Amino acid sequence: MKPEEEVASLIQGKLQSSVIGVKTPGPRRADIMVKSGFHRDAVSVLLEGFPQTMISTITALDLGDEIELDYHFWCGRTEATIRTEVSKSRPEIETITDIIPGASLYEREVFDLLGVIFLGHPDLSRLVLPEGWPREQYPLRKDWSPELTERSGFSENKPVKVGTVWAGGGGGSLVSVVLGPQHPALHEPERFLFKLDGETVVDVEPRLGYAHRGIEKAAEQLMFFQDVHLVERVCGICNVAHSMCFCQAVESLGEIEVPARAEYLRTIVHELNRIHSHLLLLGIAGLEVGFESLFHYLWRDREIVLDLTERLTGNRVMAEFSTIGGVRRDLNPILANEIKKGLSVLKGRMRFYKKVFSVDPTFTARTMGIGVLKEHEALKLSVVGPIARGSGLEIDVRKHDPYAAYDEIPFEEVIYKEGDSWARLMVRLDEVAESIDVITHAVDNLPSGPYRIRVSRRMPESEALSRIEAPRGELLHFVRGNGTAYPERVKIRSPTLANIISFRQMIKGCYVADIPAVLASLDPCFSCTDRMAFVDVKDDRRWIWSMNEIKARRERKEP
Amino acid sequence: MSLGVPFFFRVLVFPGFLFVLLITLFCDWFERKVMARMQNRMGPSYTGPFGILQPFADYVKLFTKEDIVPRHAERFLFAVSPILSFSLFVLSVFYFPFDGVNVFSNAGFEGDLLLVLAIVTFAHFTLFLSGWSSSNPYAGFGAIRILTQFVGYDIPLLILAVSPSLIARSLSLAKIAESQLIPFALLIPWIFILFLIALQAELEEDPFDIPHADTELVAGYGTEFSGRKFAFIRLSKDVQIVFGAVLTANLFLGGPYGPVLYGSPNIWFTFWFILKILFVIVILQLVKAVCARLRLDHVLRANWRFMVPVALLAFVLTALYSPWAHFLMGVPR
Numbered sequence: 001m002k003p004e005e006e007v008a009s010l011i012q013g014k015l016q017s018s019v020i021g022v023k024t025p026g027p028r029r030a031d032i033m034v035k036s037g038f039h040r041d042a043v044s045v046l047l048e049g050f051p052q053t054m055i056s057t058i059t060a061l062d063l064g065d066e067i068e069l070d071y072h073f074w075c076g077r078t079e080a081t082i083r084t085e086v087s088k089s090r091p092e093i094e095t096i097t098d099i100i101p102g103a104s105l106y107e108r109e110v111f112d113l114l115g116v117i118f119l120g121h122p123d124l125s126r127l128v129l130p131e132g133w134p135r136e137q138y139p140l141r142k143d144w145s146p147e148l149t150e151r152s153g154f155s156e157n158k159p160v161k162v163g164t165v166w167a168g169g170g171g172g173s174l175v176s177v178v179l180g181p182q183h184p185a186l187h188e189p190e191r192f193l194f195k196l197d198g199e200t201v202v203d204v205e206p207r208l209g210y211a212h213r214g215i216e217k218a219a220e221q222l223m224f225f226q227d228v229h230l231v232e233r234v235c236g237i238c239n240v241a242h243s244m245c246f247c248q249a250v251e252s253l254g255e256i257e258v259p260a261r262a263e264y265l266r267t268i269v270h271e272l273n274r275i276h277s278h279l280l281l282l283g284i285a286g287l288e289v290g291f292e293s294l295f296h297y298l299w300r301d302r303e304i305v306l307d308l309t310e311r312l313t314g315n316r317v318m319a320e321f322s323t324i325g326g327v328r329r330d331l332n333p334i335l336a337n338e339i340k341k342g343l344s345v346l347k348g349r350m351r352f353y354k355k356v357f358s359v360d361p362t363f364t365a366r367t368m369g370i371g372v373l374k375e376h377e378a379l380k381l382s383v384v385g386p387i388a389r390g391s392g393l394e395i396d397v398r399k400h401d402p403y404a405a406y407d408e409i410p411f412e413e414v415i416y417k418e419g420d421s422w423a424r425l426m427v428r429l430d431e432v433a434e435s436i437d438v439i440t441h442a443v444d445n446l447p448s449g450p451y452r453i454r455v456s457r458r459m460p461e462s463e464a465l466s467r468i469e470a471p472r473g474e475l476l477h478f479v480r481g482n483g484t485a486y487p488e489r490v491k492i493r494s495p496t497l498a499n500i501i502s503f504r505q506m507i508k509g510c511y512v513a514d515i516p517a518v519l520a521s522l523d524p525c526f527s528c529t530d531r532m533a534f535v536d537v538k539d540d541r542r543w544i545w546s547m548n549e550i551k552a553r554r555e556r557k558e559p
Numbered sequence: 560m561s562l563g564v565p566f567f568f569r570v571l572v573f574p575g576f577l578f579v580l581l582i583t584l585f586c587d588w589f590e591r592k593v594m595a596r597m598q599n600r601m602g603p604s605y606t607g608p609f610g611i612l613q614p615f616a617d618y619v620k621l622f623t624k625e626d627i628v629p630r631h632a633e634r635f636l637f638a639v640s641p642i643l644s645f646s647l648f649v650l651s652v653f654y655f656p657f658d659g660v661n662v663f664s665n666a667g668f669e670g671d672l673l674l675v676l677a678i679v680t681f682a683h684f685t686l687f688l689s690g691w692s693s694s695n696p697y698a699g700f701g702a703i704r705i706l707t708q709f710v711g712y713d714i715p716l717l718i719l720a721v722s723p724s725l726i727a728r729s730l731s732l733a734k735i736a737e738s739q740l741i742p743f744a745l746l747i748p749w750i751f752i753l754f755l756i757a758l759q760a761e762l763e764e765d766p767f768d769i770p771h772a773d774t775e776l777v778a779g780y781g782t783e784f785s786g787r788k789f790a791f792i793r794l795s796k797d798v799q800i801v802f803g804a805v806l807t808a809n810l811f812l813g814g815p816y817g818p819v820l821y822g823s824p825n826i827w828f829t830f831w832f833i834l835k836i837l838f839v840i841v842i843l844q845l846v847k848a849v850c851a852r853l854r855l856d857h858v859l860r861a862n863w864r865f866m867v868p869v870a871l872l873a874f875v876l877t878a879l880y881s882p883w884a885h886f887l888m889g890v891p892r
Contacts, residue, residue: 290765290852296598362766362851512700513769513854 003077004030007046011082014045026252028401029465033083036093039071042082043096050075054382054395055096056467057493058106059478060114062142067091067116071103072465072476072493077400079467086116088141095121102382105208105501106493113140113216128212139217192503194515201507201515206500219490224250224459225324227487231477232320234492237280240273240319241470242477242492247322248403249466249479254324254459260405260447262326267405268339268442269313269321270468271435275346276305276317277471278428278435281520282353285425288516289366294356301349304342311335326452336443343436350433357422357429367422371506371518374419381505384498385473386431387522390424392417397469404468408445411438421514421521457485470495496522566663574657574829579649582833583797587614590800590840597848614797618790626786629693636692640685641784641791647682648798651675655805656733657832658825659815670730676717679802682795683709689792690780701779704769704855711862712760712767715870719754722747722877723810726884736814740888744811747884749873751811757866759846760858762803763796766850767858801836804843808835 001009007030008022018038023031034042047053056072056079063085071082086093095118097104107118108127115138118124126133134152138144193205215234219227228250232243244266251258279302286294306316312335313319313328321327357363373383378391388395396413398406414430416423459481466477473495482488499522506518569575588603588611595602603610628637654661654671661667683705690702724730726746727738744751760767778784781792808814817831853861 286851290768291850292765293598293848294851296600300599360851362853365853365857366851511854511856513852 002027004028004080007050007075007078007080008032010049011042011045011080015041018042025464028078030078030080031083032080036084036086039069039082039084040094040096040099043071043073043099046073046075046080046082047099052076052379053100054379054384055100055103055106056382056474056476056498057478057491058103058110059489059491060110060116060140061480061489062088062114062140064088064142067114069093069110069116070478071096072478074395074401074467074474079401079465081465091116092119093117094119097121100382101380102498102501105497109497112138114138115141127208139214192515194512196512201510201512204504204507206503208497208500216490216492220487223457223485224481224487225457227490228323229320231490231492232318234494236317237277238273238470238472238475239317240270240321241468241475243320243322244270244404245466245468245470245475245477246479246490247324248468249464249477250324250459251455252466253462253464253479253481254455256325256453256455258326259450259453261330261449261451263405264442264446265327265329265331265451266322267409268331268439269309269319269327270404271439271442272305272309272312273319274471275432275435276302276309278432279305281471282357282425282428285367285421285517285520286363288520289363291360291363294353294363298353301346304346308339308342311338323452325455326450328452330451331443331446336446339443340440343439347433347436350429350436354426354429354433357426364422366514366517367420367425367521368418369420369422370514371421371510371521372419373502373506375417377505378419378502381502382498383473383502384495385469385471386424386427387473387499387502389414390416390427390521391419395474397467397474401467403466405442409438409441411441421518424521458483459485459487472496473499569663570653574661575653576649578657579652579798579801582836583794583801584614584618585611586801586804586836586840587797589837590844593841593844594848597844618794621790621793622787624786624789626788627783629695629783631694632783633692633694636688637783638788640689640692641788641795644682644685644689645791645795645798647678647685648795648802651678651682652798652802652805654732655809655832656736656815656828658828659733661733667731667733672720672724672730672732672735675732675806676720679799680713682799683713686780686792686795689784690782693780693783695783697778697782698780701782705763705780707855708760708763708767708769708858711859712757712866715753715862715866716757716761718867718870718874719750719757720806720810722750722874725874725878726881732809732814736809736816738888739813739816742811742813746887747877747880750877753866753870753873754807754811755842755846757870758803758807759843760862762800762843764800764843765847766853768852769855769858800840800843804836804839805832807839808832812838 002024004024004027008024011032011034012019012022015034015038018035018041019032020035021031021033025031032042053073053075056074059070059072061068061070065088066085067088068083068085071084073080073082084093091114093116095103095107097107097118098120104121104123105127107121108124110116111118111121111124112127112129115136129139132154134149134154137149137152139149193207194201195203195205215230219230222230228243228246231246232239234242250256279298283295283298283302286292286298309319310316312331313321321329373387373391375392378388378393383391383393384395392415394400394413394415397403398411399413411434414427414434416427461481461483463478463480466479468475475495476491476493478489478491478493480488503519503522506522507515510518571577591613592602592610603613606612606616628634653663654667654675656667661671687702687706687709690698690705693699721730723735723743726743727735729735729738739746759765763769781789784792812835813831814835815828815832817827817834819827
């Protein structure tokens, strides 16, 4: 039996009449619709049958009178979607966080953007929208428009009380320290509130959303071929992954057969992008532990990859390479040779760095045994990418759910068992070496033929789910078409959202000095905004000021 | 001692305040350039020939910046501590025999080595006060860390700094420099190497730059400072590095003494002293370039379990070895 059929028959066998419909839309994709109220049973059955099950994300769609909730799970060999509906007039559903703790942030996201209340969720607070966002306004519902929010008088320039006080924060020696949104250890805005006892971290509370730009909503207003360029801008560093993942989703939506040469070219750029991203992160990791020279050397060698990317795609960073139906540019033999030459130089450098990372006493003292995430915790929190592989989980999408040309290219999945910061960095270091081999193999075995085919702008009324292994882990795009050139819904689950939840687990009990090193090993990826958070250390009061108020304070020159 | 024009010239111009300031700016540039070249970067390049005026331009800019005092800061200490730490570091440099004699035109006195070390200890304490008075969690952490680290490393540094005097038979800086017929760096290399490690911790350089670890504590104790006050904090950091290099050059590399070719020996003395300072800075930067920052608990453990006992052992070894050293240098008993 095929893996997707195995999943489908398991749930159907256990739940019998509660299952409304079962589909297997493609290889390693299962789609199970259950009656409302039975989603918890379906998840439990899935977990029993496949102990390696992790939650990928929850997609919510506004169907008019109902809100559809799609729970996506990766159960070892199949991406299973469990589908249920709640009525829009009373959008309440029981939480699954007690079964899979990793679902916590996804439920909060759906709550925030579509107003579905998850009964029994331990902390159902806002995730991405600002604190002062008007109640009863849910941007991803189809009846919402920006004018509604404007009319309600919402402004980001008003101060807002953040509310809750630290639980049990009476201990005299405990200090709250805010890290971010602006901090040298963070390269993008993001706020962490640390509770410290001396130099030891007792707890941390992250606040996301500073970089939320409403791309999922914006994607509904643009045509599919325009959205390729929009989703490319979700992330500056792993841009290739986003556009590639979206193109794959749309291609499987429209049942478009991509030429083999394009698949190989996509693989090459995807891996170049991975090398660039990993080297960037490794350099930053060096900087975060105070090893400036390592940072400068790694970033110098990263230039090799950036130059090659520029020669191949026309841009150093934003590749704009994938398009629906293929790629935008072809690879000529001269450049193919240069890619191989440049990468063989880089491979030699990577051997040197591996030695530095393994034997340098100051570096290993700062990373080994720090920020440990054990395998069972990683599984429970459903982390992805190098973080999961650093904890010993085998979840490389390229290997287990191959896309593009990965089923034809041999490579090793890098796994480290230690689960500490060092292991997470070593996974990336070894992956760079693997990526170099993948590119060399792809360049040598590049199939001939066209690199692009013309496709229609209209896409059928259907849906597709695409997963790829972005540099930071599994990236998931879910696209639903409605028969026009515009998508009905685009859902993006970036890897950092899956990983950030594990930071709390890693950092508890570490020292202040470990915060940047552990955070860097997570390789978080956010973007920009203009708000700030304050903590009154004396009474734990928290609030948010706008930029205007900060300016006003300064000009008043109060004592 | 008369307090005439020559005295004021020596204190204010050469080899006093202005000279120390210029040396500091030059060393700042030199340090940055050396570090940049080690890290395969350009370093300062545009301001003046080879970017030599870059530190000067930086300070001019800092002095013209807005000076903000946080509302909850301890206003008096917050204003005074940057200037105080700067002046104390400059004062400590005054006691070194730059052109054969010190700023006060004498050969120093017995025990000015201890005086200099005491002044520097106090200067460190003002750096702690600067962080403590700004009532910011980052600055507070920086201040706690500077004190914790400093209390530890001051002890081995003191032991190692007085070790050369066992051979020089004097606690005077000028006499220690003068007695080095063979530089002590060659004669007692074990002390020299340990001293460099302790000095690196004292100067808060990698791998010991914990009190102002930028990725953890923003700017450590200096977080809340801006404008003039920050300029003084930066300056005192720079003078501190010059002090470290001057102290090392004086204790282990023979201070101002070197071949005098022609002309006034005073100019040659200054020349050799500066050359030795630059040599020490290159060594310090090299260590900085190849290390990651350690954690406070690593550093403290290394200090109390390794540095203090080893420094004591090295001190005893030097005491036993001193007759041999005299024999090697050809000094009569």
